[in-house]
Amino acid sequence: MQKQKANYKPLLFTLFLAIAAAAAVIFFAGGEAQKTLPKIKLSYFKDNNEFASSIEQSLHAEIGKQKYFWIGYEPEKENQYDLTNLLKQEIEKQNGAFDIVLIDQELMLGEEKEKFLGKTHEIPLKENFNEVSELIKANKDKKILVITAAIYSSNFIQNNPHAKIKDLTQIQPIAFSLGYFPALQEDEVNSLFRCDTEDKTGTSPWGCAVLNKARTIRRRIDLAKLKATPxxxxxxxxxxxxxxxMVLVGK
Known part of the structure; x- marks a missing residue:
């Protein structure tokens, strides 16, 4: 009786899927973050005031030549909202007050916070990027600040409002995108934007860039310093x- 040949096709197919999944994880977790270069290395600041001042000092010459800025942060992260406001103040110390402060309506900041940031316009960027583009082009000689979510300001995400508006206006802003730095592995659950190979939101390139950077340099953190009071x-x-x-800030 002739022996039946073993069918290895299912096994090979399963192996192929496993390799493909591993490759996807490597791509999402590392691909985008490899495109970044340190400007301010991992540091311990007294508070957000000192951090914002350090950002301005490290880019003092570039900021002085620019009138048009974007700051994106992760909604619901109060310390990032605070850093956004302080960074705005640091830019204004050198350049003078912004003529236009456009706040993305999707942030839903509320009247008090918007007033604190000096809002002049409130527009939903995702749906109204054409309107925003026209506003920026019409005021290109004025000092403009756009405040939005990090996923809308980051150059990691294709076809987000930052990319679309830049394409329509042909004007390049300085863009700061703020993200949460999980100092410990268990802190990663507090990350707002996840690194997900089955991402359907389109935000994984940002989530993966932040997570990969944090994991890469986490071993350099002096945990004893983080336990100090304050x-x-x-x-x-x-x-x-x-x-x-890309600006990463701890809790």
């Missing part, structure tokens, strides 16, 4: 594009 503010800034910066 605890310092952990922070860093990477260059992620020609005029784009």
């Amino acid at each position: 605890a310092p503010r952990l922070g860093l800034m990477d260059i992620s594009g020609d005029h784009d910066y």
Whole structure:
């Protein structure tokens, strides 16, 4: 009786899927973050004031030449909202007050916070990027600040409002995108944007860039310093594009 040949096709197919999944994880977890270069290395700041001042000092010459800025942060992260306001103040110390402060309506900041940031316009960027583009082009000689979510300001995400508006206006802003720095592995559950190979939101390139950077340098953290009272503010800034910066801040 002739022996039946073993069918290895199911096994090979399963092996192929496993390799493909591993490759996807490597791509999502590391691909985008490899494009960043340190501008402010991992540091321990007294507070957000000191961190914002350090950001301005490290880009003093570039900021002085620019009138048009974006700051994106992760909604619901109060310390990032605070850093956004302080960074705005640091820019204004050198350049003078902004003529236009456009706040993304999706942030739902409320009247008090918007007034504190000096809002002049409130527009939903995702749906109204054409309107925003026209506003920016019509005021290109004025000092403009756009405040939105990090996923809308980061150059890691294709076809987000930052990319679309830049394409329509042909004007390049300095863009800061703020993200949460999980100092410990267990802190990763507090990350707002996840690194997900089955991502359907389109936000994984940002989530993966932040997570990969945190994991890469986490071993350099001096945990004893973080346990001090008062605890310092952990922070860093990477260059992620020609005029784009990824700013990571601890809790």
